Amino acid sequence: MNKSVITIAMPKGRIFGDACRLLRNAGFQLPETFETTRKLILDLDSEPFRFILAKPVDVPTYVEYGAADLGIAGKDVLLESGRDVYEMVDLGISKCHMAVAGLPQHQSRNPFLKIATKYPNIASDFYRRRGEQVDLIALNGSIELAPIVGLADAIVDIVSTGQTLKENGLVEFDRLLDISSRLIVNPVSYRLKKTLIDQIVEKMIKATEGTKVGMD
Ligand SMILES: Nc1ncnc2c1ncn2[C@@H]1O[C@H](COP(=O)(O)OP(=O)(O)OP(=O)(O)O)[C@@H](O)[C@H]1O
Ligand SMILES: O=P(O)(O)OC[C@H]1O[C@H](OP(=O)(O)OP(=O)(O)O)[C@H](O)[C@@H]1O
Structure with missing residues (x-):
């Protein structure tokens, strides 16, 4: 059973390494095997977070439909998909x-x-x-x-x-x-889990300080 409170859609591929580093900097205790496993769903032991590993172009789809509360996606993918998600943080990675x-x-x-x-x-x-x-x-x-x-x-x-x-x-x-990766949120999740999501957003902003590309 999934006891996780928050599900985060992660892009496999070239963003993944940068995104994992950033999450660790933000205080998420990702296991060492996170980058090498072939599992597509990973639950943290320490916190109520579930990560799902998707193809980068599909991340906004998982988030729009609410299969994930949060996601990490390139600005290119966000613009191209036109998915109805909130863009919360410019993570300044994969520029x-x-x-x-x-x-x-x-x-x-x-x-x-x-x-x-x-x-x-x-x-x-x-x-x-x-x-x-x-x-x-x-x-x-x-x-x-x-x-x-x-x-x-x-x-x-x-x-x-x-x-x-x-x-x-x-x-x-x-x-x-200019392109960089963004933290995106499902609008309904944001309404229902605002306090927890705001805490994550804050941590991610702190972790990304100094990595912005200076555009939207
Ligand atoms: N050459 C690059 N250097 C830096 N960032 C890139 C580069 N190419 C793409 N990106 C960023 O990384 C994101 C993911 O790219 P990636 O190549 O992993 O996915 P993809 O294009 O869907 O590839 P695949 O089809 O192989 O899964 C892109 O959406 C873009 O934001
Ligand atoms: O300026 P560069 O550092 O050379 O990077 C640019 C290349 O990277 C991406 O391709 P990718 O490696 O994702 O391959 P693909 O789109 O051909 O699958 C992009 O489509 C360019 O082809």
Whole structure:
């Protein structure tokens, strides 16, 4: 039986290590095996907290539906999903940015630019604001491949070190938004468990001090 009072959805993948470090800094007593286990549900012995380990892109879904009270998700995933959750804390981890990129010599003869992306909602919003009509091509990864093989004129994707762009001969044309991971909360959970959630939020804010990216 789940005696846990608070369920937190954690993103597996590249955010996970940073998120665990931050939780430990915030005082959560995560066991050493937390980062290596293949279990997807982990209850703490010391406190009434349950962690569920989800694919990063699915974290806002678990939180919106209330399967988790809290979650950690990238700003990119939050914007793209449009899920109805409260964004409580900029955790300042897994920083990167979203950019338009392509081949340096790119000149399209297409009436509409073809844009490959894992983020069709963010990309379409960006081009709508610019008053440009584009054809979006949804891909699931290796986005940088698309302009090189002629599938698309440009990409909208995440850039961190810039290594992937550089090694594939692409350049950045526009910077769309800065990204970091956020602590999100289910609105109903927040109403029902406000005191406990506020305590967690406070601890997380303290733990993240000095790691903000300075944007929203
Ligand atoms: N190169 C990067 N450097 C830093 N942070 C990144 C980078 N790429 C993505 N991120 C951030 O980390 C989050 C999770 O990325 P991750 O690659 O683990 O998940 P994913 O893209 O869903 O991958 P997968 O499909 O392999 O599970 C992204 O939503 C984004 O906020
Ligand atoms: O600027 P960099 O430090 O090179 O990082 C950027 C790369 O990281 C992400 O890809 P990821 O590693 O998640 O792979 P995938 O999207 O191709 O699965 C992103 O989609 C870029 O391809």
